[in-house]
Amino acid sequence: MSVKEATGEDASPANPVEADAPVEVARPAKGESRTDMVGKALGLLVLLGDEPRGASAAEISRRADLPFSTTYRLLGSLTRDGFVDYEPDGRRYHLGLRIFQLGQAVSHHHGFAGTALPILRRVTEQTGEATILSVRDGIHHLTVNKVDGPQTFRVTSDPGHLGALHTTSVGKALVAFAEKEDRERLLEELPLEPLTALSITDRDAFRAEIEKVRRQGYAVMDEENELGMRAVAVPVFNSQGIAFASLATAVPVFRLSMEALVALVPLLQAAAVELSARLPQR
Structure with missing residues (x-):
């Protein structure tokens, strides 16, 4: 030794x-x-x-x-x-690169690379902003694909990134439209650690937020995960009406108001329907 x-x-x-x-x-x-x-x-x-x-x-x-x-x-x-x-x-x-190779193989196996990327690119071409596709990985969301917009200000959630469920639009959408048993467990047990001063840390407030997401069909994040950033996300449903992924547009706060961002929901929902039809469902 x-x-x-x-x-x-x-x-x-x-x-x-x-x-x-x-x-x-x-x-x-x-x-x-x-x-x-x-x-x-x-x-x-x-x-x-x-x-x-x-x-x-x-x-x-x-x-x-x-x-x-x-x-x-x-x-x-x-x-x-x-x-x-x-x-x-x-x-x-x-x-190491071997991990990257395995990750790419998983991405191709699930259709996230070949099938999803053209759809994400089309959304980004229409919005001019970053488009992100995420899935749930336990008590986190996992970014599986991202297409940046032409702007110089980039979104930092790259493929492979694990993020919080309670502070992100993609995470909230995944919780809100999870199977009922999973959703209730997450509402009761998910750690609600603050990432900014605007993060939801109260369990009753988080439950109310998830119920709101279920009613309106989309989730938003307004500087709860990262100061200076906001996002809107919609669920990607399987044939049973359970979200197996979520699709988001993310922007810096100086570029789009929340109202302008929410106006992109129909575009995201149309892309989510296409992803639902094309991606292997988990």
Whole structure:
């Protein structure tokens, strides 16, 4: 064991400067199954997915609540197989291209790339603003596609981004038109942490907001998720009338009023009907 590993300081099995240090392959410790190791490795990938700037081995170890030596070995295996990249200058780990390739395969499998993108592009051509397609992933929404408008001011919710359900228009639409049992569970248990001073943090207020979304058929976000941004979203329904995705237009507040944004709802709803007919339903 190296001094760096023993002290918990950052080290990398993929650091080219340490060419004499072999890449350690993660092996189950005594009493630990291979399934346990796979779960821990996947957990590290999830943690790195929340770190767009990457993280050091020590930071990952702390966040994962794993011994540094275990984290180090797992990162070695993941780096070797291309699931994780190592940045020698900053001594930080990032998700690797292999993850991107798998994500693209999933996107194509569900039709989000080939089928959805032309529809999103058409909406953006008509609005001049960003169009976003999201699905629910547990207590978050996952951005699966986005088409930016021609303006220089970009929306930051890129494909692969996990966002809050209660502070976003896409998230509210997914909650409002989820199966009744799921909707009630989310209304009772969803964490309502504030992201801005305008975020909904009261459970009764959130329930009232979701009921309003169900009545009007669309959801809005007005600086609740990010100051300076607003959005409107509509559900994409499956054949049972349950939302399996949501479609949104997002704009900076200085460019469109909320009234002008809501006026885009019919356009979004028409696109959502087309997506519902073309996308594989989950």
